[in-house]
Amino acid sequence: MASQEILREEPSRGSFINDPRIRSLFFQTLVVILLFSSIWWIVHNVIENLQRLHIASGFGFLRSRAGFDISDTPIAYTSDSTYFRALVVGLLNTIIVAVAGIVLATVVGFTIGIGRLSQNWLIRKICTVYVEIFRNIPPLLVIFFWYSGVLAVLPAPRESIHLPFGSFLNQRGFYLPRAVWGDGSWLIGVALLLGIAMAWFVAHRARQRQRATGQQFPVFWTSVALIVGLPVLAFLLSGMPLTFDFPKQSTFNLTGGFWIKPEFLSLLLALSFYTAAFIAEIVRAGIRGVSRGQSEAAAALGLRSGPILRLVVIPQAMRIVIPPLTSQYLNLTKNSSLAIAIGYPDLTATAGTVLNQTGQAVEGVFIMMIAYLVLSLVTSFVMNIVNARMALVER
Amino acid sequence: MKHIAIGILGAAALGFMASAASAGTLDTVKQKGFIQCGVSTGLAGFSAPDDKGDWKGIDADFCRAVAAAVFGDGTKVKFTPLSAKERFTALQSGEIDILSRNTTWTSNRDSALGLDFVGVTYYDGQGFMINAKKLPGVNSALQLSGAAVCVQSGTTTELNLADYFKKNKMEYNPVVFEKLEEVNAAYDAGRCDAYTTDQSGLYGIRLTLSAPADHVVLPEIISKEPLGPAVRQGDDQWAHIARWTYFALLNAEEAGVTQANVDEMKTSTDPNIQRLLGTEPDGKYGADLGLSNDFVVNIVKAVGNYGEMFERNVGSGSPLKIARGINALWTKGGLQYGPPIR
Numbered sequence: 001m002a003s004q005e006i007l008r009e010e011p012s013r014g015s016f017i018n019d020p021r022i023r024s025l026f027f028q029t030l031v032v033i034l035l036f037s038s039i040w041w042i043v044h045n046v047i048e049n050l051q052r053l054h055i056a057s058g059f060g061f062l063r064s065r066a067g068f069d070i071s072d073t074p075i076a077y078t079s080d081s082t083y084f085r086a087l088v089v090g091l092l093n094t095i096i097v098a099v100a101g102i103v104l105a106t107v108v109g110f111t112i113g114i115g116r117l118s119q120n121w122l123i124r125k126i127c128t129v130y131v132e133i134f135r136n137i138p139p140l141l142v143i144f145f146w147y148s149g150v151l152a153v154l155p156a157p158r159e160s161i162h163l164p165f166g167s168f169l170n171q172r173g174f175y176l177p178r179a180v181w182g183d184g185s186w187l188i189g190v191a192l193l194l195g196i197a198m199a200w201f202v203a204h205r206a207r208q209r210q211r212a213t214g215q216q217f218p219v220f221w222t223s224v225a226l227i228v229g230l231p232v233l234a235f236l237l238s239g240m241p242l243t244f245d246f247p248k249q250s251t252f253n254l255t256g257g258f259w260i261k262p263e264f265l266s267l268l269l270a271l272s273f274y275t276a277a278f279i280a281e282i283v284r285a286g287i288r289g290v291s292r293g294q295s296e297a298a299a300a301l302g303l304r305s306g307p308i309l310r311l312v313v314i315p316q317a318m319r320i321v322i323p324p325l326t327s328q329y330l331n332l333t334k335n336s337s338l339a340i341a342i343g344y345p346d347l348t349a350t351a352g353t354v355l356n357q358t359g360q361a362v363e364g365v366f367i368m369m370i371a372y373l374v375l376s377l378v379t380s381f382v383m384n385i386v387n388a389r390m391a392l393v394e395r
Numbered sequence: 396m397k398h399i400a401i402g403i404l405g406a407a408a409l410g411f412m413a414s415a416a417s418a419g420t421l422d423t424v425k426q427k428g429f430i431q432c433g434v435s436t437g438l439a440g441f442s443a444p445d446d447k448g449d450w451k452g453i454d455a456d457f458c459r460a461v462a463a464a465v466f467g468d469g470t471k472v473k474f475t476p477l478s479a480k481e482r483f484t485a486l487q488s489g490e491i492d493i494l495s496r497n498t499t500w501t502s503n504r505d506s507a508l509g510l511d512f513v514g515v516t517y518y519d520g521q522g523f524m525i526n527a528k529k530l531p532g533v534n535s536a537l538q539l540s541g542a543a544v545c546v547q548s549g550t551t552t553e554l555n556l557a558d559y560f561k562k563n564k565m566e567y568n569p570v571v572f573e574k575l576e577e578v579n580a581a582y583d584a585g586r587c588d589a590y591t592t593d594q595s596g597l598y599g600i601r602l603t604l605s606a607p608a609d610h611v612v613l614p615e616i617i618s619k620e621p622l623g624p625a626v627r628q629g630d631d632q633w634a635h636i637a638r639w640t641y642f643a644l645l646n647a648e649e650a651g652v653t654q655a656n657v658d659e660m661k662t663s664t665d666p667n668i669q670r671l672l673g674t675e676p677d678g679k680y681g682a683d684l685g686l687s688n689d690f691v692v693n694i695v696k697a698v699g700n701y702g703e704m705f706e707r708n709v710g711s712g713s714p715l716k717i718a719r720g721i722n723a724l725w726t727k728g729g730l731q732y733g734p735p736i737r
């Protein structure tokens with residue numbers, strides 16, 4: 001009893017200054033005070049300097065008329081719209097190119113990554129060369145390569161290259177026929193949703209049956225039949241309500257149809273091909289990271305190589321792959337700001353124009369930073385959910 | 396990309412600048428021994444480096460004129476090339492002392508952006524250029540409906556373009572780049588049907604294209620573009636120095652004072668010329684501005700008078716061969732008019 005009391009009192013026996021708890025509390029408080037006072041100092045100085053330099057400040061400018069046009073507008077926008085709407089258009093363009101880029105980069109990256117582990121010498125070497133070339137060239141140069149090196153040297157609109165299905169390729173971009181859905185086409189959409197729901201149900205029941213009886217069911221082909229077959233049936237039943245709007249030659253350009261501009265195309269290709277090289281390496285590392293014993297054990301159980309990859313290797317590889325994959329997705333989103341070099345109206349370009357037309361540099365840069373921060377946090381959040389579902393569930 | 400950097404730097408500079416009132420620009424400039432002058436990244440006739448790397452053009456020469464007024468030496472200038480987007484932040488944050496970069500004087504820039512325009516060194520207007528070989532039969536901007544138009548972002552040009560097509564109920568497809576070189580390259584490669592900027596600029600740009608003879612400037616002028624230098628708002632002394640440098644250039648031309656005859660003009664007995672050149676006994680018009688009394692002599696020795704500056708850079712003495720037109724002196728039917736030095 002007595003010895004315990006002595007032990008308990010020992011730390012506070014020294015002076016107040018030597019108490020580790022009080023020390024850490026003191027320094028933490030000091031850092032917080034320093035941090036907040038420097039933030040306050042900077043904000044205060046910005047406001048004071050803006051006033052001293054007679055520069056208007058605040059976010060009121062967002063409600064004024066923008067006055068300039070934007071080439072790609074996913075939502076209705078004219079020069080009469082507000083600066084705020086212009087920024088939203090820019091943000092949407094960034095999201096469009098980022099999402100399309102992420103999908104394309106993932107597909108290409110997984111293909112190349114698996115290709116690097118192929119038994120086939122030629123495929124393996126081609127994939128290695130791809131990775132070494134694309135990950136060692138700065139993304140801006142890749143963008144210029146596609147924009148100035150590939151798309152700009154295509155023929156002028158009047159000498160467009162004719163492609164199958166009434167599509168055209170020229171230096172102004174890629175023109176496709178646009179599908180125009182007529183009356184009754186809602187039925188096709190409904191059929192598609194119904195097909196997906198039924199396929200999910202079939203897969204669910206098949207899994208239950210396999211667990212209970214061990215019998216397998218051809219889930220894949222049934223799902224394909226449901227998802228593709230039902231909409232096709234609906235299409236035929238509703239009297240084929242589909243026409244195409246083909247691009248046509250006019251005075252200056254091709255008009256009509258669906259037009260993919262070279263700025264978007266080169267940015268998308270550059271970003272996804274660049275990021276795909278990194279994703280390929282991540283995928284390769286992930287697959288290599290699964291111990292060989294796992295696939296040997298699966299083989300010993302009598303599984304064939306397809307199911308081994310699908311059921312044993314990839315689920316374990318995904319646990320290694322997803323965290324670095326998230327970083328690549330974030331990089332791709334942020335690299336999309338290089339769009340400014342080729343004139344794709346993404347958030348950076350649009351906010352830059354707004355910043356210049358209004359002169360609100362501090363506010364403009366602040367909006368850009370917040371927008372990219374939110375985009376990145378949302379991407380991380382989604383990927384964290386995916387990661388949590390993939391993580392090892394210990395039973 | 397770079398404008399973001401400047402934007403952030405500008406924002407940071409605003410944050411870290413000492414909040415105490417800083418010294419006047421004249422004192423700062425005298426202390427460092429040169430004027431930091433913001434120019435374009437290369438626009439023939441206005442500000443563009445020649446094959447030796449010297450900046451040539453009306454806008455570059457205006458900065459030399461201010462340097463001559465302040466230091467008596469027109470070479471005490473350092474040039475900062477700026478894109479359209481970077482220019483105002485560079486001036487606001489104090490990175491440059493004067494912005495002389497084919498910049499249009501507008502009410503918004505004069506008020507909300509914290510700038511103070513000095514005068515109009517070149518009266519311009521916006522026009523269109525097309526490739527006549529590829530587009531035969533187009534001889535008016537009103538035929539451009541449906542065209543892809545190349546334009547530099549962050550300019551009044553971009554706004555006038557939107558207004559013009561809207562007013563005439565025409566469609567167009569803007570192809571917007573941040574840097575002049577990017578716009579030039581895209582137009583030259585055929586990405587756009589038409590190029591729009593100030594007409595003087597179009598003539599200058601046409602010279603740099605791969606086949607200048609194929610391109611024509613359409614007759615329409617769709618806007619007023621008074622181009623002039625600007626300084627920071629709130630420093631009256633510096634603004635007066637820049638403004639009276641400009642007026643001195645005009646007055647020298649009006650009085651017939653040229654680079655060649657300025658020294659013999661100093662002996663003139665014409666009181667008007669005496670006041671201009673600071674030879675009037677007891678005159679201290681220069682000293683009142685914070686300069687030497689013979690500042691006009693220094694200016695004219697460095698760059699000549701306004702007319703000489705014009706002809707050398709954009710007029711008959713240059714490849715651009717632009718006529719004086721409305722940029723002639725008021726005495727010859729133009730708009731250039733210098734208030735008297737007295």
